[in-house]
Amino acid sequence: MWKNFKLNKFLLLIPLTSLMFCFNSPKNDDEKMQTIMVSVKNTLSYLHYSPKTINDAYSKDVYKHYFELVDPAKRYFLQSDMDEFSKHETKLDDYIGQGDLSFYKVTIDRLYQRVDEIDKITQDILSKPINLQEEENLTLEPKLKKVPANKQEQYNEWKKFIKYNILLEMESMNSKEEAQKEKKDSVQKYKLKDTIKFKALSQDEKLKKATDEVKDLVKDTFTRFKKRKKMDWFTVYMNAYTEVFDPHTNYYSPKDKEDFDTQFTGKVIGIGALIQEKKGNLFLGALTIGAPAWKSKQLSEGDKILKVKSKPKDDAVNVVGMLSDEAVRLIRGEKGTPVTLTVQKKDGSIKDVTMIREEVAIEDTFARSIVVNAPNGKKYGFINLPSFNADFENAKGRNASDDIKNEIVKLKAQNIEGIILDLRNNGGGSLTEVGDIMGLFMDAGPYVQVKDGNGKIQTLKNKYETPIWTGPLVIMQNELSASASEILAGVMQDYGRAMIIGSPQSFGKGTVQTFVDLNRFLNTEDDFGSLKLTIQKFYRITGESTQRKGIVSDIQMKDFFTYAEVGERYDDYALAWDKIPPTKFEKLNYFNIQALEKASADRMAKNSNYQLLLESAQWREKLDKEENITLNINKFNEVMKHRKAQIEKFKVLTKFENGLQFTMYPSEVEREKKDEAFKKKSEMWIKNLKKDLYLQEAMNIVSEMGTKS
Helix, strand or coil: CECCCCCHHHHCCCCHHHHCCCCCCCCCHHHHHHHHHHHHHHHHHHHCCCCCCCCHHHHHHHHHHHHHHHCCCCCCCCHHHHHHHHHHCCCHHHHHHHCCCHHHHHHHHHHHHHHHHHHHHHHHHHHCCCCCCCCCEEECCHHHCCCCCCHHHHHHHHHHHHHHHHHHHHHHHHHHHHHHHHHHHHHHHCCCCCCCCCCCCCHHHHHHHHHHHHHHHHHHHHHHHHHCCHHHHHHHHHHHHHCCCCCCCEEECHHHHHHHHHHHHCEEEECCEEEEEECCEEEEEEECCCCHHHHCCCCCCCCEEEEEECCCCCCCEECCCCCHHHHHHHHCCCCCCEEEEEEECCCCCEEEEEEECEEEECHHHCCEEEEEECCCCCEEEEEECCCECCCCCCCCCCCHHHHHHHHHHHHHCCCCCCEEEECCCCCCEEHHHHHHHHCCCCCCCEEEEEEECCCCEEEEECCCCCCCCCCCEEEEECCCCCCHHHHHHHHHHHHCCCEEEECCECCCCCEEEEEEEHHHHCCCCCCCCEEEEEEEEEECCCCEECCCCCCECCEECCCCCCCCCCCHHHCCCCCCCCECCCCCCCCCCCCCHHHHHHHHHHHHHHCHHHHHHHHHHHHHHHHHCCCEEECCHHHHHHHHHHHHHHHHHHHHHHHCCCCCEEECCHHHHHHHHHCHHHHHHHHHHHHHHHCCHHHHHHHHHHHCCCCCC
């Protein structure tokens, strides 16, 4: 959850001179990083909701978190490195205030040194015969691993890691062979035309092929690593400082902030094509129908990108060997300006293609609805909201509340009896959109309380007086529903306006963030990036925080995330749960929760697919928590054989269909005739909806809530 928060009045209370550090533009990267460090420290200390004391204890937390970010699997640094680094453990609090780069430089320089050495180590390992008959085990759980004591131990650990990946590749080949054989046997059994090519490889052939695959994978990994700029690692370093304040306070470099804005607004100015990296080269991926790359009729998926000319007067930049995100930034630019790509076609020919950049919508960001035809003969509406998107810079830009309103209007025209609003996997977004969406379903009233770091509490109310849907409403959530999703689900639950169904509890993110541009405190035109800063906590109208505890569903249905460590409560640095006085509101009586809950519990207890899904979820979580794996091929194959037997037991879930029928709007049916990408997405969406066991139960619940009003 974040907010378009105006700092101007707030900053009048702060001595701005204390936030100033540099009055002149930095001459080099070192000076820039030093400026950022001090600015981040001052901004955290003055503006964070719950500022920490910058002392030795804080320094130890930052030190620990930094290595969790840089070398989480303990594969790169040696014990001698860690011994050397340890002298800085209680000094990081001093370094951030002074702009001291010594710790950052020694660790990142050493990291690049170790990567060069390990690159040579892996080449040596892969140049020799791989023996998969040895009795060895690989530790999978990072918390149980120790930093390699010396280079020989590091060599042995990388050898084990490579063996593990080779075994995985071989197992993948085995699975593909089994699937192909199964298809061929089926074709022959029913005397159909046999076009399936199948030739089983020997174990030695699989070993060679798998080794070559892993060799390419490792080579690509180190190539990409070495291309990564040291300033990118500085962002990681700064986030070790910020995330110890709380997990949602983060430093964003200028390019990271650009990516965030693109995701948040759901739009990008470019040519509408994915850029993919393969073996050191860049290729065009899928082209967006109707976007400049597609309209050019000269570009195709799979074209190799050789050069990018960002502006007519600029020289073309050779992008061979460049990281994809760097090439993407060359391709993006201002709307209406030209960009030229030099590409190599699959036939080997070289072609220059000039396009005019356009605004390309990322449609997966926006709400979408469909009519659901229930077995009882009635029609219901299903709305999926992926995020609470908003465009603060453009008054005519898209936002979640307007999108939801449009979808409700379309659904009402189809004479639906109830609405299911799906907030599963919705990580939140704009706080103001929550109130606007609430106002579409009920009369005006408070929807959230917000408390700042000074203890001041503000109650926010929705602005709509006349709701456009007052009939049955079900809201679906899961463990990944966070922030704005939790406020909306919580307030609709508190009023009794909607039934909340899904996971036992949502994610538990009860904090508000805003972006603070660091250069606002500096006398320079340079872009120093931004700090996404926690400035408030929000509370339900009952006074309870959603922090850590999230929203408890009215009707609880466990899923794959229920058994995993997903949620704010699992983060060491998450802010605490607390409570403030409730605000005044009038509860509605739309339905009988107890009766609906009992009917659902009875159904789910008898639902064999649901019970099997829970068993599968518990089994998968147990697998994820395995601490060690054998590297002896015979024992490894036995482990895989046992797993396949379990997977076979759960295979019936992949064939499950909920029996619901879905009807697209006439306008979308027409669009499908012209837009192949939209057609494919729609087909996949409906296919997944038909396999959604939880949606099946949501339909049962909404149909029992009564008729529309």
